[in-house]
Amino acid sequence: MPQYEIYAIRYAGPFTSSGAFLMWHKDWEKTEKRNYYIWCIKGAGETVIVDAGVAPELANKKYLSGYVNPAEILSRIEVKADEVRHVIITHIHWDHTSGVELFPKATFYIQDEEYRFWLKNPIARRPCFEYVSDKTSQDYLASLEGTDRLSLLKGDQTILSGIECLLSPGHTVALQAVAVNTAKGVAIIGSDCAHIFRNYREDWPSSLIVDLVGWMRTYDNLRAKASSLDLIFPGHDPLMSQNYPEVAQGITRLV
Numbered sequence: 648m649p650q651y652e653i654y655a656i657r658y659a660g661p662f663t664s665s666g667a668f669l670m671w672h673k674d675w676e677k678t679e680k681r682n683y684y685i686w687c688i689k690g691a692g693e694t695v696i697v698d699a700g701v702a703p704e705l706a707n708k709k710y711l712s713g714y715v716n717p718a719e720i721l722s723r724i725e726v727k728a729d730e731v732r733h734v735i736i737t738h739i740h741w742d743h744t745s746g747v748e749l750f751p752k753a754t755f756y757i758q759d760e761e762y763r764f765w766l767k768n769p770i771a772r773r774p775c776f777e778y779v780s781d782k783t784s785q786d787y788l789a790s791l792e793g794t795d796r797l798s799l800l801k802g803d804q805t806i807l808s809g810i811e812c813l814l815s816p817g818h819t820v821a822l823q824a825v826a827v828n829t830a831k832g833v834a835i836i837g838s839d840c841a842h843i844f845r846n847y848r849e850d851w852p853s854s855l856i857v858d859l860v861g862w863m864r865t866y867d868n869l870r871a872k873a874s875s876l877d878l879i880f881p882g883h884d885p886l887m888s889q890n891y892p893e894v895a896q897g898i899t900r901l902v
């Protein structure tokens with residue numbers, strides 16, 4: 648089976664918030680930092696991007712500190728965003744999805760249930776959901792429906808040999824994590840199944856919970872699938888930029 652490397656691409660941050668945002672309902676008195684990331688899987692002649700980050704227009708609107716266009720950062724490791732063929736969207740929160748237009752030739756892989764919730768379910772128009780979503784990128788995805796640029800997955804599915812999307816609900820109705828065959832075994836890009844490594848180590852969720860029972864089952868699944876706990880990567884932990892070799896500005900090789 649092919650082996651791949653995984654790169655963390657930091658496109659914004661750091662941001663400071665209450666620790667309770669990263670460790671649900673704990674650490675209210677602490678402040679913690681978080682970064683915003685996408686990931687790049689490279690190997691066997693393939694490049695797969697996980698999440699689309701944020702496009703410049705929305706970054707301006709939200710005053711994202713430390714923001715750099717994800718396409719510009721990717722170019723530092725010779726990845727041309729406008730030529731990328733595969734983009735896995737883990738979930739349809741604005742910080743993971745709103746850069747879809749940066750990948751004009753890509754097929755987007757999204758869980759069908761996630762897509763249908765955000766684009767078709769009136770509950771997603773309620774304030775607490777609109778707060779974490781972005782209409783422009785949802786309209787863009789809707790325009791791709793029925794074409795070969797939108798691949799709606801039903802549960803766990805291998806998209807290329809050694810790269811499998813894993814249905815992982817909890818943070819959203821149908822978030823997907825990505826299991827990747829690497830030189831160290833199976834690693835998992837967990838996205839927001841955890842904001843930080845501590846969530847996995849302490850068996851404790853982060854925040855924006857839609858299904859706490861599902862979240863715990865997701866932890867069981869991801870732990871069973873990964874070759875070790877150290878190979879499950881969270882969505883927003885600054886340690887991804889600090890504890891791994893930096894291969895270019897803003898880019899570290901996780902495995």
Ligand SMILES: [Zn+2]
Nearest residue numbers: 740742839882
């Ligand atoms: Zn996120």
